[in-house]
Amino acid sequence: MAIQQKLSLMIPGPTPVPEKVLEALARHPIGHRSKDFQDLVEITTKNLKWLHQTENDVLTITGSGTAAMEAGIISTLSKGDKVICGENGKFGQRWVKVAKEFGLEVIKIDAEWGTPLNPDNFKKILEKDHKKEIKAVILTHSETSTGVINDLKMISSHIRNHNKALSIIDCVTSLGACNVPIDEWELDIVASGSQKGYMIPPGLSFVSVSKKAWQASEKSNLPKFYLNLQSYKKSLSSNSNPYTPAVNLVFALDESLKMMKDEGLVKIFQRHQRHKLAVSEAAKTLNLKLFADEKNLSPSVTAIQTGEIDAENFRKIIKNKYDILLAGGQDHLKGKIFRVGHLGYVNDRDIISVIAAIGNTLVEQNKISTERVGEALKIASYHLKVS
Amino acid sequence: MAIQQKLSLMIPGPTPVPEKVLEALARHPIGHRSKDFQDLVEITTKNLKWLHQTENDVLTITGSGTAAMEAGIISTLSKGDKVICGENGKFGQRWVKVAKEFGLEVIKIDAEWGTPLNPDNFKKILEKDHKKEIKAVILTHSETSTGVINDLKMISSHIRNHNKALSIIDCVTSLGACNVPIDEWELDIVASGSQKGYMIPPGLSFVSVSKKAWQASEKSNLPKFYLNLQSYKKSLSSNSNPYTPAVNLVFALDESLKMMKDEGLVKIFQRHQRHKLAVSEAAKTLNLKLFADEKNLSPSVTAIQTGEIDAENFRKIIKNKYDILLAGGQDHLKGKIFRVGHLGYVNDRDIISVIAAIGNTLVEQNKISTERVGEALKIASYHLKVS
Numbered sequence: 001m002a003i004q005q006k007l008s009l010m011i012p013g014p015t016p017v018p019e020k021v022l023e024a025l026a027r028h029p030i031g032h033r034s035k036d037f038q039d040l041v042e043i044t045t046k047n048l049k050w051l052h053q054t055e056n057d058v059l060t061i062t063g064s065g066t067a068a069m070e071a072g073i074i075s076t077l078s079k080g081d082k083v084i085c086g087e088n089g090k091f092g093q094r095w096v097k098v099a100k101e102f103g104l105e106v107i108k109i110d111a112e113w114g115t116p117l118n119p120d121n122f123k124k125i126l127e128k129d130h131k132k133e134i135k136a137v138i139l140t141h142s143e144t145s146t147g148v149i150n151d152l153k154m155i156s157s158h159i160r161n162h163n164k165a166l167s168i169i170d171c172v173t174s175l176g177a178c179n180v181p182i183d184e185w186e187l188d189i190v191a192s193g194s195q196k197g198y199m200i201p202p203g204l205s206f207v208s209v210s211k212k213a214w215q216a217s218e219k220s221n222l223p224k225f226y227l228n229l230q231s232y233k234k235s236l237s238s239n240s241n242p243y244t245p246a247v248n249l250v251f252a253l254d255e256s257l258k259m260m261k262d263e264g265l266v267k268i269f270q271r272h273q274r275h276k277l278a279v280s281e282a283a284k285t286l287n288l289k290l291f292a293d294e295k296n297l298s299p300s301v302t303a304i305q306t307g308e309i310d311a312e313n314f315r316k317i318i319k320n321k322y323d324i325l326l327a328g329g330q331d332h333l334k335g336k337i338f339r340v341g342h343l344g345y346v347n348d349r350d351i352i353s354v355i356a357a358i359g360n361t362l363v364e365q366n367k368i369s370t371e372r373v374g375e376a377l378k379i380a381s382y383h384l385k386v387s
Numbered sequence: 388m389a390i391q392q393k394l395s396l397m398i399p400g401p402t403p404v405p406e407k408v409l410e411a412l413a414r415h416p417i418g419h420r421s422k423d424f425q426d427l428v429e430i431t432t433k434n435l436k437w438l439h440q441t442e443n444d445v446l447t448i449t450g451s452g453t454a455a456m457e458a459g460i461i462s463t464l465s466k467g468d469k470v471i472c473g474e475n476g477k478f479g480q481r482w483v484k485v486a487k488e489f490g491l492e493v494i495k496i497d498a499e500w501g502t503p504l505n506p507d508n509f510k511k512i513l514e515k516d517h518k519k520e521i522k523a524v525i526l527t528h529s530e531t532s533t534g535v536i537n538d539l540k541m542i543s544s545h546i547r548n549h550n551k552a553l554s555i556i557d558c559v560t561s562l563g564a565c566n567v568p569i570d571e572w573e574l575d576i577v578a579s580g581s582q583k584g585y586m587i588p589p590g591l592s593f594v595s596v597s598k599k600a601w602q603a604s605e606k607s608n609l610p611k612f613y614l615n616l617q618s619y620k621k622s623l624s625s626n627s628n629p630y631t632p633a634v635n636l637v638f639a640l641d642e643s644l645k646m647m648k649d650e651g652l653v654k655i656f657q658r659h660q661r662h663k664l665a666v667s668e669a670a671k672t673l674n675l676k677l678f679a680d681e682k683n684l685s686p687s688v689t690a691i692q693t694g695e696i697d698a699e700n701f702r703k704i705i706k707n708k709y710d711i712l713l714a715g716g717q718d719h720l721k722g723k724i725f726r727v728g729h730l731g732y733v734n735d736r737d738i739i740s741v742i743a744a745i746g747n748t749l750v751e752q753n754k755i756s757t758e759r760v761g762e763a764l765k766i767a768s769y770h771l772k773v774s
Binding site: 007026027028030066067098202222227244245249327 | 416484
């Protein structure tokens with residue numbers, strides 16, 4: 001059966017899972033109202049705060065990253081609230097949809113897919129809002145659909161200057177891959193998902209919530225139940241959950257957070273940085289064009305244009321021949337790009353393999369010389385070097 | 388560490404998980420947009436329909452049973468809609484809260500905790516509703532908090548006679564434990580959860596949706612995104628998911644559904660029936676009183692009164708001495724009852740062990756004679772016999 005193959009996941013989630021974490025996942029479940037589980041919630045919450053670089057509450061929800069973002073939005077805002085939504089990819093688009101569904105008034109700041117959001121556009125609108133009518137700024141840090149990272153540091157400084165609006169940030173493919181210092185940048189709501197930098201399978205998502213966001217939540221009037229963050233906060237005070245959580249995924253989370261602590265944040269971020277550079281520089285050497293603006297490449301996923309080659313067919317060859325799963329383009333980008341995930345439990349060998357596989361496939365299609373492949377691997381190897 | 392102990396879960400969820408299912412859980416994840424995963428969704432959906440005894444759509448959500456019930460309610464109803472909520476325990480209470488949170492007008496039909504809802508009360512109100520203003524009847528089939536099973540067959544017949552109202556039923560601890568013939572009883576929305584009769588860890592929940600419910604969903608105006616069943620339906624048409632699902636739990640689901648098919652529905656239901664009788668009759672023989680009305684005992688959980696004994700302390704002894712986890716009473720029942728789960732992957736040995744453990748503890752507390760324990764085991768053994 002195909003799912004038993006030795007498949008290498010190089011998509012931006014689910015990401016590869018360490019054996020140790022899979023073993024934890026396979027333990028017999030325990031009662032979610034037991035002392036043993038409370039102890040586990042206490043430890044994982046403490047380690048989640050470490051990973052989030054924050055003193056804010058970090059809540060764990062059974063659901064996808066979308067559930068976490070929706071929870072952040074509907075738990076803090078009220079009907080008719082004015083919000084800014086940054087949109088330069090599929091996920092930015094999704095938060096606009098969520099905001100509109102719940103009756104928020106959306107001011108959209110957009111940019112072409114593949115280019116970053118311009119922080120000045122946020123600055124201008126926020127500075128003009130003398131009446132402080134804007135209640136939140138919602139945006140995606142690392143746009144998984146395009147491989148672009150937005151300048152959250154700069155945008156969040158403009159939000160801080162506004163002083164009233166909450167920041168509600170999708171850090172699904174940035175948290176645990178690059179620096180997101182939540183307290184330093186004073187981010188109010190940060191959402192992320194287990195199948196990304198966390199190195200565990202999908203099913204859990206995380207939301208960090210600032211004091212300012214909790215204050216806003218007291219007044220929030222949007223209807224909600226399962227995704228009401230107040231319920232999670234209340235339960236967390238006794239290291240519990242409002243509804244039955246995915247117990248076995250919490251076993252896995254505990255194990256993966258320990259691995260992350262052992263590696264350390266700086267080393268994790270450097271590893272992702274090296275992998276990003278290796279993949280993007282190698283791709284260029286293979287005569288491929290990057291889809292995202294080069295100054296704003298995501299640490300976790302690189303989108304590569306295939307020009308006249310059908311990207312879907314290219315992905316299929318890479319999967320069938322090398323057992324490497326790449327991601328395709330979404331919506332209008334389908335067939336035009338493929339995306340290489342280098343997020344989470346990825347080592348240098350994974351990076352070297354995917355470059356060799358892509359290079360070799362291009363050689364077999366008579367697109368480049370073998371010389372190019374050798375060059376690409378040499379350049380990748382240079383960037384993989386630990387300084 | 389305590390979570391590595393040889394603990395026997397006799398709570399109404401999480402329930403014990405077969406080794407085969409745990410092994411499936413520990414596989415390396417695959418891409419949720421891959422053909423391999425689509426194949427898995429196709430198979431599990433087909434087998435879910437078998438388990439649900441229905442031709443209706445059966446959708447899989449990453450979330451708890453509460454998420455599934457909320458999804459059913461908010462995906463089919465509109466603000467101000469009049470609904471009947473049956474309430475005779477903690478879960479019935481919860482659906483009243485959800486309905487009110489979303490601005491529905493709730494007509495409550497209640498019964499004392501421990502007694503079943505009276506079907507005649509539903510009949511009366513539904514028959515009087517000549518203007519067909521009642522849009523749904525929401526209730527819990529097996530009340531996990533009290534061990535009572537409500538007469539869903541009779542109540543659903545009254546809903547059918549009304550002809551307009553949808554039935555939205557929490558079958559979290561009845562589906563896969565006793566007969567819930569969805570098509571025969573024409574149930575519109577049936578919600579259930581993975582950590583129950585399904586024999587897999589928590590994290591997935593299921594909703595079956597009738598054509599009539601889909602028609603209602605077209606007009607539903609309650610705000611929703613992650614829990615909008617329409618999105619799940621749309622994705623399911625290509626064996627996919629709207630948001631990243633808990634991939635590894637789907638591996639587990641596939642395995643457990645195969646085991647259930649091997650055993651067969653009738654045998655599964657008979658096994659639960661035998662275990663229910665063995666536990667309840669043995670408890671009485673041990674001079675303990677059942678909390679629930681005897682004619683309406685849930686197939687999956689038996690609530691037992693402890694009289695002058697503190698139930699929490701009693702549970703603690705059973706856990707520490709015998710590694711058997713029992714559930715406590717919820718809310719006002721805390722300390723007054725304990726609950727024995729006999730749901731999912733439970734065999735006769737589990738039943739015999741829990742009776743022996745309870746009996747022996749009562750003997751050590753000088754509450755009963757050793758003779759009683761022997762009698763209780765004999766009676767249990769009689770009811771465990773396969774006829």
